[in-house]
Amino acid sequence: MTLHRFYPIFDHSRWLTRVLPLGVKLVQLRIKDQPDSIVAEQIALSQDLCRQHGATLVINDYWQAAIDAGCEWVHLGQEDLEEADLSAIRRAGLKLGVSTHDDAELDRALAVAPDYIALGPVYPTILKKMKWHEQGLPRLTEWKARVGKIPLVGIGGMSVERAEGVFAAGADIISVVTDITLNADPERRVEQWIDATR
Numbered sequence: 001m002t003l004h005r006f007y008p009i010f011d012h013s014r015w016l017t018r019v020l021p022l023g024v025k026l027v028q029l030r031i032k033d034q035p036d037s038i039v040a041e042q043i044a045l046s047q048d049l050c051r052q053h054g055a056t057l058v059i060n061d062y063w064q065a066a067i068d069a070g071c072e073w074v075h076l077g078q079e080d081l082e083e084a085d086l087s088a089i090r091r092a093g094l095k096l097g098v099s100t101h102d103d104a105e106l107d108r109a110l111a112v113a114p115d116y117i118a119l120g121p122v123y124p125t126i127l128k129k130m131k132w133h134e135q136g137l138p139r140l141t142e143w144k145a146r147v148g149k150i151p152l153v154g155i156g157g158m159s160v161e162r163a164e165g166v167f168a169a170g171a172d173i174i175s176v177v178t179d180i181t182l183n184a185d186p187e188r189r190v191e192q193w194i195d196a197t198r
């Protein structure tokens with residue numbers, strides 16, 4: 001199975017109603033600080049929308065809710081990995097994406113045989129405070145040499161204009177948030193992303 005090269009992340013299913021009709025085929029639902037009932041509702045709505053549009057849905061953090069809802073993918077960071085029941089995730093048949101930010105994290109990620117590995121922040125991000133500064137493009141090249149056939153996701157400060165260089169450096173997939181969600185015309189920006197990652 002080949003994942004699409006454009007991997008936007010959104011915090012609510014209402015974004016999916018806007019972008020899936022444009023042709024987005026891989027999307028992450030990244031919900032923070034919401035009660036379980038809202039999380040479950042958002043996952044169910046997002047699943048319905050992704051099924052309608054033939055898109056792959058990745059659930060961030062909420063691996064148990066993803067299992068309960070019959071989802072196909074979860075994304076976990078390193079702290080999430082410490083608390084997650086990886087056997088339960090695998091038993092339920094879910095595929096797993098893992099974040100990495102340094103060599104030790106990459107070692108830990110490789111040890112769980114993930115279905116993709118993300119490296120970030122490639123460029124500075126305004127979405128969240130992070131202890132890592134920008135990794136830079138050479139780091140992506142280094143990561144690609146180490147992960148081999150595992151798909152490599154570049155994340156952090158991505159823009160349409162940066163996409164070509166990010167792919168050239170070794171990323172297989174680009175993940176992005178604010179370049180779309182803070183854009184004056186998110187739909188137009190998604191169309192530009194789809195053109196740039198076709």
Ligand SMILES: Cc1ncc(COP(=O)(O)OP(=O)(O)O)c(N)n1
Pocket residue numbers: 028030060061075076077078080097098099118119120128153155175
């Ligand atoms: C594709 C992708 N890469 C990295 C992350 C970050 O995951 P994590 O480190 O667990 O941080 P939060 O997103 O949970 O704040 C991601 N979500 N997706």
Ligand SMILES: Cc1nc(C(=O)O)sc1CCOP(=O)(O)O
Pocket residue numbers: 099100101119120121122124125126127128155156157158175176177178179
């Ligand atoms: C959610 C996330 N994780 C990152 C990591 O490095 O693990 S960077 C990031 C934020 C990405 O948002 P934007 O495209 O707006 O920079």
Ligand SMILES: [Mg+2]
Pocket residue numbers: 060061075076077080
């Ligand atoms: Mg997380």
